[in-house]
Amino acid sequence: MTKSIAGIAIPDSKLANEAAELLREYGDPLLxxxxxRVFLFGSLLGRQENQKYDPELLYVSAVFHDLGLTKHYRSPDxxxxxxxxxxxxxxxEQHGLSKESTQLVWDAIALHQTIxxxxxxxxVVALLYHGVGFDVMGDRFDELSEQTRSQVVSAFPRDGFKNKILHAFLDGIGHKPETAFGNIDSDVCERYLPGYKRPNFxxxxxxSPWNN
Incomplete structure (x- = not known):
């Protein structure tokens, strides 16, 4: 794997490599x-703003942020x-990271769709969110140059990403559409899941059972 793209180094620690191997084993080329790309775009936006953060924690967050869609990691509920x-x-926890670092990564992944x-x-939480938004919806698109975007996409191609990621969401949550209530995944269910009707708050x- 290329170790540096657009001036951003891919973390090469034991933890980072193990996380990457899990993504390689249980994910697919799309993920x-x-x-x-999410890691790189988040890092590039952070660099532009002179943000200080732990690249390893951002990398692990990026690697795991969609693994919950896969058969190996998805839960029923x-x-x-x-x-x-x-x-x-x-x-x-297996690698002995502090509770603070572990909680930071947990929050980053758990909140990455929470607009x-x-x-x-x-x-780390904010940069993962911005990296996801940049790659999925083109948020802040013009803040990175075309040359920079091209370097990232050349290393990690999109290959029809727009349509494929929506179906990846459907595959990952179609068996539990109730978990989409109150978040943007309800849009995916409404568009692609036959018979789905989103709950209305x-x-x-x-x-409710209250009298008034």
């Missing part, structure tokens, strides 16, 4: 390339972000 966060926490919250958290309030 492999996406996760590395939790949000896929929580499945990925729990898997990352297990690995970090309006994650960007105000600690730097107003209905839940008005139909």
């Amino acid at each position: 492999w390339n996406h996760s590395h 939790k949000r896929f972000e929580i499945d990925g966060a729990n898997a990352a926490r297990s690995l970090l 309006g919250v994650a960007q105000y958290k600690e730097t 107003c209905d839940l309030v008005l139909q």
Whole structure:
């Protein structure tokens, strides 16, 4: 694997390599390339803002952020972000990382789809969120030059990513659409899952067992 792209070094520690091997074993090329682009885009945005953070923790967060979609890590009843966060926490605990570092990675993964919250958290959490937003929705797209974007995509190609990632979400959460309530995955279920009707918060309030 290329060790430096667009001036950003891919962490090469024992922890980082083990995390990457888990992604390689249980993920697929789509998630492999996406996760590395997320790390690189998040790192590049952080560099532009002179942010200080632990690259290894950001890398592990990026590697695990979508692993909850895979058959190996998905649970029957939790949000896929929580499945990925729990898997990352297990690995970090095995490597003896501090509770603070472990919690930081857990939060980064668990909140990476939580719009309006994650960007105000600690730097690793915020940069993972921004890296995901950059790669998935093109958020802050013009803040990185075309040359920089091309270097990242050349190393980790998109290869039809726009459509493939939506179906990866569907594959990962289609058996538990109730976990999409209150988050952006309900959009995926509504578009691609036959018969799905998203719950309405107003209905839940008005139909509660309270008298008034």
